[in-house]
Amino acid sequence: xxxxxxxxxxxxxxxxxxxxxxxxxxxxxxxxxxxxxxxxxxxxxxxxxxxxxxxxxxxxxxxxxxxxxxxxxxxxxxxxxxxxxxxxxxxxxxxxxxxxxxxxxxxxxxxxxxxxxxxxxxxxxxxxxxxxxxxxxxxxxxxxxxxxxxxxxxxxxxx
Amino acid sequence: xxxxxxxxxxxxxxxxxxxxxxxxxxxxxxxxxxxxxxxxxxxxxxxxxxxxxxxxxxxxxxxxxxxxxxxxxxxxxxxxxxxxxxxxxxxxxxxxxxxxxxxxxxxxxxxxxxxxxxxxxxxxxxxxxxxxxxxxxxxxxxxxxxxxxxxxxxxxxxxxxxxxxxxxxxxxxxxxxxxxxxxxxxxxxxxxxxxxxxxxxxxxxxxxxxxxxxxxxxxxxxxxxxxxxxxxxxxxxxxxxxxxxxxxxxxxxxxxxxxxxxxxxxxxxxxxxxxxxxxxxxxxxxxxxxxxxxxxxxxxxxxxxxxxxxxxxxxxxxxxxxxxxxxxxxxxxxxxxxxxxxxxxxxxxxxxxxxxxxxxxxxxxxxxxxxxxxxxxxxxxxxxxxxxxxxxxxxxxxxxxxxxxxxxxxxxxxxx
Numbered sequence: 001x002x003x004x005x006x007x008x009x010x011x012x013x014x015x016x017x018x019x020x021x022x023x024x025x026x027x028x029x030x031x032x033x034x035x036x037x038x039x040x041x042x043x044x045x046x047x048x049x050x051x052x053x054x055x056x057x058x059x060x061x062x063x064x065x066x067x068x069x070x071x072x073x074x075x076x077x078x079x080x081x082x083x084x085x086x087x088x089x090x091x092x093x094x095x096x097x098x099x100x101x102x103x104x105x106x107x108x109x110x111x112x113x114x115x116x117x118x119x120x121x122x123x124x125x126x127x128x129x130x131x132x133x134x135x136x137x138x139x140x141x142x143x144x145x146x147x148x149x150x151x152x153x154x155x156x157x158x159x
Numbered sequence: 160x161x162x163x164x165x166x167x168x169x170x171x172x173x174x175x176x177x178x179x180x181x182x183x184x185x186x187x188x189x190x191x192x193x194x195x196x197x198x199x200x201x202x203x204x205x206x207x208x209x210x211x212x213x214x215x216x217x218x219x220x221x222x223x224x225x226x227x228x229x230x231x232x233x234x235x236x237x238x239x240x241x242x243x244x245x246x247x248x249x250x251x252x253x254x255x256x257x258x259x260x261x262x263x264x265x266x267x268x269x270x271x272x273x274x275x276x277x278x279x280x281x282x283x284x285x286x287x288x289x290x291x292x293x294x295x296x297x298x299x300x301x302x303x304x305x306x307x308x309x310x311x312x313x314x315x316x317x318x319x320x321x322x323x324x325x326x327x328x329x330x331x332x333x334x335x336x337x338x339x340x341x342x343x344x345x346x347x348x349x350x351x352x353x354x355x356x357x358x359x360x361x362x363x364x365x366x367x368x369x370x371x372x373x374x375x376x377x378x379x380x381x382x383x384x385x386x387x388x389x390x391x392x393x394x395x396x397x398x399x400x401x402x403x404x405x406x407x408x409x410x411x412x413x414x415x416x417x418x419x420x421x422x423x424x425x426x427x428x429x430x431x432x433x434x435x436x437x438x439x440x441x442x443x444x445x446x447x448x449x450x451x452x453x454x455x456x457x458x459x460x461x462x463x464x465x466x467x468x469x470x471x472x473x474x475x476x477x478x479x480x481x482x483x484x485x486x487x488x489x490x491x492x493x494x495x496x497x498x499x500x501x502x503x504x505x506x507x508x509x510x511x512x513x514x515x516x517x518x519x520x521x522x523x524x525x526x527x528x529x530x531x532x533x534x535x536x537x538x539x540x541x542x543x544x545x546x547x548x549x550x551x552x553x554x555x556x557x558x559x560x561x562x563x564x565x566x567x568x569x570x571x572x573x574x575x
Contacts, residue, residue: 141513
């Protein structure tokens with residue numbers, strides 16, 4: 001039986017108590033996306049600003065929610081700066097893979113093909129985000145952890 | 160079974176509920192989420208099993224013996240449910256749906272669509288569950304009437320200061336009898352009199368009320384009342400709409416299909432009489448039989464006793480939690496136990512409801528985090544979510560103590 005220390009690592013609680021990159025950005029030129037957790041009670045707003053080279057120059061997080069959703073958003077914001085949109089999407093895939101969420105595609109017959117379970121490629125460093133690995137043992141909370149990332153993807157699509 | 164009429168022996172009642180013997184995380188289950196859905200006594204489950212094993216058949220249209228038995232069993236269930244809520248005409252005024260949400264939608268789609276238009280007003284309260292809000296927004300987009308709101312006092316009771324103005328020209332008051340978030344009991348009879356005086360009907364969301372207090376729809380004076388079987392020891396998949404016969408008679412059908420017609424030709428159809436007019440398709444027969452058994456179980460306990468037990472337990476909970484946690488814990492809703500039901504929305508300072516519920520889960524204490532399908536109420540309370548504990552007939556002081564201990568663990572875990 002997983003214990004709470006698997007879920008609530010120190011670094012998670014630190015990001016919850018002292019969330020990074022809180023605030024808003026002027027839109028435009030930044031883009032804004034909003035997300036709600038189906039496990040209701042978490043709301044996230046992501047502001048994303050890109051420079052002329054398509055690199056994230058600034059990111060801000062708004063909204064309220066539980067320690068998992070807020071710390072995930074905070075750690076995400078720290079990891080997102082300086083990345084291109086493609087790198088953001090790759091990072092998101094890697095994070096979701098850690099959450100045991102894999103994209104599936106359809107094969108020629110229209111049957112779903114799951115991508116094989118694999119560790120994130122060495123090029124994609126999750127760093128602090130590794131602390132959220134324990135969320136997998138509490139499946140109901142996976143949506144808390146991925147909320148910010150899904151919202152980030154929406155913002156990335158608009159950018 | 161427990162000694163009829165005395166709920167003091169909750170241990171005997173717990174023995175009727177097999178699931179309360181199940182362990183969670185190695186501890187006995189402390190189930191405090193009956194406001195979401197109640198547990199079922201073996202009498203209810205057995206009644207449904209017996210139906211399937213002995214008289215299962217489709218109702219109303221069979222001539223063979225068990226079809227007649229199934230029909231009789233279902234109609235006996237209808238009358239039993241009607242009597243349980245004091246319906247003047249149980250055989251025709253009790254309509255079965257799939258849940259209270261569908262019942263509330265039926266009122267909006269059938270009565271509302273036929274009676275509301277531009278210039279009309281529907282009055283809601285800020286306590287309402289989405290099931291008594293969203294259908295009105297949906298209908299408003301089609302029919303163009305005004306929606307007004309009865310606001311709240313700081314302790315989550317209805318603020319009736321502006322009532323006359325709000326009811327002026329209104330055609331319907333849609334009202335909860337008890338909030339599923341704060342446990343607030345609303346003054347239903349008083350509000351119904353005011354609504355009727357203003358020419359408005361009253362559609363009551365009785366989901367939290369019928370399972371927990373003696374209910375007499377005639378005495379309350381309301382025109383419609385909706386509730387669900389699964390919150391009152393009955394199975395899921397079954398709701399009830401009670402409506403005054405002359406109103407239901409005048410309303411067009413809701414869903415169309417078999418069972419709700421007198422005749423169908425190549426040109427059209429004639430709807431059936433009550434209650435069949437509002438029961439399209441095969442009804443949840445086994446579920447009605449299960450609800451009948453639930454009603455019998457509650458009748459044996461006595462609803463006055465059910466209420467008395469809950470008031471006592473709520474008082475104990477408020478006292479215990481306030482003594483132990485003081486300012487650290489907010490308990491939303493009226494402080495007076497008699498003014499509320501046993502629904503406690505909790506906020507432990509600096510601990511989000513998800514995280515709080517997670518710690519409680521480790522101790523097998525079952526509470527529900529979230530907005531409880533009442534987002535307007537959440538915004539009025541100034542929170543995004545609460546952790547909700549709720550009591551029912553199988554809860555006692557030991558459950559409250561377990562809750563208090565687990566809350567203490569959560570406070571320790573998240574303190575700095």
